[in-house]
Amino acid sequence: MAQIEPTSPSAEEVRAKALADRYRGADAVTVLRAAIEEEFPGDIALVSSFGAESAVLLHLVAQVAPDLPVLFIDTGKHFAQTPIYRRNLAKKLGLTNVRDLHPAADEVAVEDPDGDLWRRDPDACCTLRKVRPLDSALRDFGTWITGRKQFHGGQRVDLPTFEHKGDHFKVNPIVSWGPDEVEAYFAAHDLPRHPLVDQGFPSIGCWPCTHPVATGDDNRAGRWRGSAKTECGIHTRL
Numbered sequence: 547m548a549q550i551e552p553t554s555p556s557a558e559e560v561r562a563k564a565l566a567d568r569y570r571g572a573d574a575v576t577v578l579r580a581a582i583e584e585e586f587p588g589d590i591a592l593v594s595s596f597g598a599e600s601a602v603l604l605h606l607v608a609q610v611a612p613d614l615p616v617l618f619i620d621t622g623k624h625f626a627q628t629p630i631y632r633r634n635l636a637k638k639l640g641l642t643n644v645r646d647l648h649p650a651a652d653e654v655a656v657e658d659p660d661g662d663l664w665r666r667d668p669d670a671c672c673t674l675r676k677v678r679p680l681d682s683a684l685r686d687f688g689t690w691i692t693g694r695k696q697f698h699g700g701q702r703v704d705l706p707t708f709e710h711k712g713d714h715f716k717v718n719p720i721v722s723w724g725p726d727e728v729e730a731y732f733a734a735h736d737l738p739r740h741p742l743v744d745q746g747f748p749s750i751g752c753w754p755c756t757h758p759v760a761t762g763d764d765n766r767a768g769r770w771r772g773s774a775k776t777e778c779g780i781h782t783r784l
């Protein structure tokens with residue numbers, strides 16, 4: 547049987563590891579300042595779903611750089627409440643550079659003319675409506691900030707604060723926060739909730755693929771319920 551040779555880490559992976567080591571245990575604002583002002587100035591954006599927990603990281607970023615580009619993927623399949631929440635929250639926090647990303651109309655016309663691709667092939671739907679629009683927007687940036695947390699489980703349990711995947715660095719400033727810290731931050735800063743949180747949605751994506759969860763269930767248990775799919779692909783494609 548052929549041996550698989552171990553590959554050496556790239557220079558970018560080495561840098562990400564060094565940053566993760568340097569900022570291990572640092573608070574989120576320190577990590578954000580380091581990333582935005584020192585390590586990747588002018589070459590970094592926040593990607594936000596304006597979902598159930600998003601207000602925390604958006605509020606933190608607003609303290610450091612309210613004009614930071616914030617990328618919101620408007621899939622065309624959001625609950626009606628989400629774009630309203632996105633507008634109101636951006637205004638309340640003073641974020642001045644929120645950009646709405648859309649799937650390409652000509653691609654939607656060919657690949658999802660009836661709007662039901664999510665039912666037939668959710669991976670293809672996520673690629674069309676999320677992955678490609680984000681890939682296109684991220685060509686302008688070498689680094690993006692995410693709100694992923696280890697307690698979300700699945701592929702997120704071992705996430706570091708800094709990583710390098712594909713062509714990009716990723717910064718995860720609140721990766722080690724637990725649900726209690728998230729709750730406490732909402733309360734301390736009187737942050738508005740996405741309206742669906744009170745209806746049993748601890749994680750909010752597109753309406754066809756998001757369901758409420760029972761008390762005690764995994765936060766993301768309502769996403770693509772009944773299928774093996776756990777991620778939309780924006781974090782798992784290279």
Ligand code: SF4
Binds near residue numbers: 667669672751752
């Ligand atoms: S979450 Fe569902 S509706 Fe949204 S892009 Fe993915 S498959 Fe399509």
